[in-house]
Amino acid sequence: MIWHLDFMAGAAVVSALVAAALFPAVLALLSRLPKLRARNALQFLASSAIVVALWVIALYFFGKQSSAAELATSFMILASALIIYLEIWALLSRGYTLGLLLTLFRGKQPMSDAQLAASYRQGEGMGWIMRHRLGGLLAAGLVRRQGDRVVLTGAGALIGIVYRAAVATLGLKVTG
Amino acid sequence: MSGAFDLGAFVLGAAGALIWLAAVLVVLRVSKRSPALIVVLSAAIVYLAILLAALAIFDRVAFWPFSAAYGFLTLCVLMLFGALYKSVSLRMLGDLSKAAGWALPEQELLARYIEEDSFGRRVAILLKEGHAERTLEGLTLSRKGHRIAAAIYRLQQAFAIRASG
Numbered sequence: 001m002i003w004h005l006d007f008m009a010g011a012a013v014v015s016a017l018v019a020a021a022l023f024p025a026v027l028a029l030l031s032r033l034p035k036l037r038a039r040n041a042l043q044f045l046a047s048s049a050i051v052v053a054l055w056v057i058a059l060y061f062f063g064k065q066s067s068a069a070e071l072a073t074s075f076m077i078l079a080s081a082l083i084i085y086l087e088i089w090a091l092l093s094r095g096y097t098l099g100l101l102l103t104l105f106r107g108k109q110p111m112s113d114a115q116l117a118a119s120y121r122q123g124e125g126m127g128w129i130m131r132h133r134l135g136g137l138l139a140a141g142l143v144r145r146q147g148d149r150v151v152l153t154g155a156g157a158l159i160g161i162v163y164r165a166a167v168a169t170l171g172l173k174v175t176g
Numbered sequence: 177m178s179g180a181f182d183l184g185a186f187v188l189g190a191a192g193a194l195i196w197l198a199a200v201l202v203v204l205r206v207s208k209r210s211p212a213l214i215v216v217l218s219a220a221i222v223y224l225a226i227l228l229a230a231l232a233i234f235d236r237v238a239f240w241p242f243s244a245a246y247g248f249l250t251l252c253v254l255m256l257f258g259a260l261y262k263s264v265s266l267r268m269l270g271d272l273s274k275a276a277g278w279a280l281p282e283q284e285l286l287a288r289y290i291e292e293d294s295f296g297r298r299v300a301i302l303l304k305e306g307h308a309e310r311t312l313e314g315l316t317l318s319r320k321g322h323r324i325a326a327a328i329y330r331l332q333q334a335f336a337i338r339a340s341g
Contacts, residue, residue, distance in 0.1 A: 004231050007239045031336040038338055069182030069241060076244035083251040087258060093337050096264065097298045098328060101307060101317070102339075105325035110313035117295060121339045126295055130286045133265045142269060150285060152269065152278035160273030163266045166256075171205040174297065175260060175267050 012066040012074035015058035020081030023051050027085075040093040048082055096129060185238040189245025192226035196250055215257055219250045264294060 009017070027047040030036055036043050055078055063071070091098060103119050104111065111119065117126040134150065137143045142156030152160060167175055196219055203214050223246055230237045259266060268285060272278055299315070302308040307321030317325060332338075 004234065004236050005227075005239050006236050009240055013240050028335055037336070040337060067182070069186070072186070073182065073241045073244045076248035077240070080244065080247045080251050083248075083255055087255065089335075090258075092328070092332055092335065096262075096294065097301055099339065100295075100298055100302060101321060101325045102329060102332075104302075104308060104315060104317045105322065105329060110311055110316040112314040113295075113299060116299070116315055127286060129264065133268065134282070134285070137265055137268065143272065145282070146279065148281055148283070149279045150272065150282050152272045156269050157273050157278055159266070160269035160271075160278075163260065163270040164273065166260050167270070170201065170211075170257070170260065172211055172261060175262070175270075 010066055010070045011062040012059060012070040013077060015055055015063060016074040016077040016081075019051050019055035019058065019078055022054065023047060023081065023085055026050050027089075040089070044086065044089050051082075052078070099129075182238055182241045184234075185241035186245045188226065188230055188237070189242045189247075190249060192222060192242075192246045193249035193253070195226065196222040197253060211257075211261055215254060219254065223247075223250075267294075 027043060030047050030050075031043045036046065055074075059066070059071070059074070063074070066074070099121055100116060103116060103121070106122070107115075107119055120126050121128050134143070137156065138145070141153055142159060143150050143152055145151075199218055199222060200215055203218060204211055207214055223243075226246070227237070227242070230242070271285075272280055299308070302315075302321065303310060306318055307324060308315050309318050
């Protein structure tokens, strides 16, 4: 105890900390499996499932004496760690600005804005991000194609309206 | 750890998260600084402030339940905030929901929202943060930008990520 701060950690808390620490290693291993190559979301999901399973097993063997409060603390520690990893992973695999930075890095020479846009994501160009995100929205059933137009579905409109309300509530001037 | 002792720490953590959220809603409206910086920095400041206040008031503070409750709740909000602030997909849905008949030509979405607006703004961020410089030959990485890009590239290699975007 430092001052009045109680750092005492039971088996449940230690299990969550160990499981969280194992996550990067599990993800690095899974990302090298041929079947999961280039499937970033699936890699993350599978790694999370393995780490959560290890955590549950650890609780079964070592956390039998843990109180409900300790189990809740343990859960929140692991969930928080997974959210942090998810944010970092999303940035690494889906980061738009980061993609521009890496395009300049790989290019190894100065580029005009047009060259940067054309070289984006190893030559796929800026149109890629639009096709990729639009493909995701189509697959999720949030938009549909109608000729050369993109039309919101009911669910897409609901999310769009909630999104605009949330942006207004937060007072964000620029997004996306 | 006693149950009541942990419950008190949970309540303290949850109250801290609510105070942080209220502070964020106010500061985002009055400050001109980066919204991302505001939400992250204020989360750390409120955490330390609540912890120090609790230590001054109570005999004991359970670190793990307090930190877990505060961290979990703030991270849930931060995740939502990140999506609202940076997601291209959500912005597309938001913009479409404003359009007549909830529809826009596909090419207009591509040109207006992605290539011109988002692309230009991201290039401006790289220049403003000193990650890139505009020279006579065009855009080039600064020393700082090169260092960051090299670190990110190595991290991507470690996790077999082929490209970001």
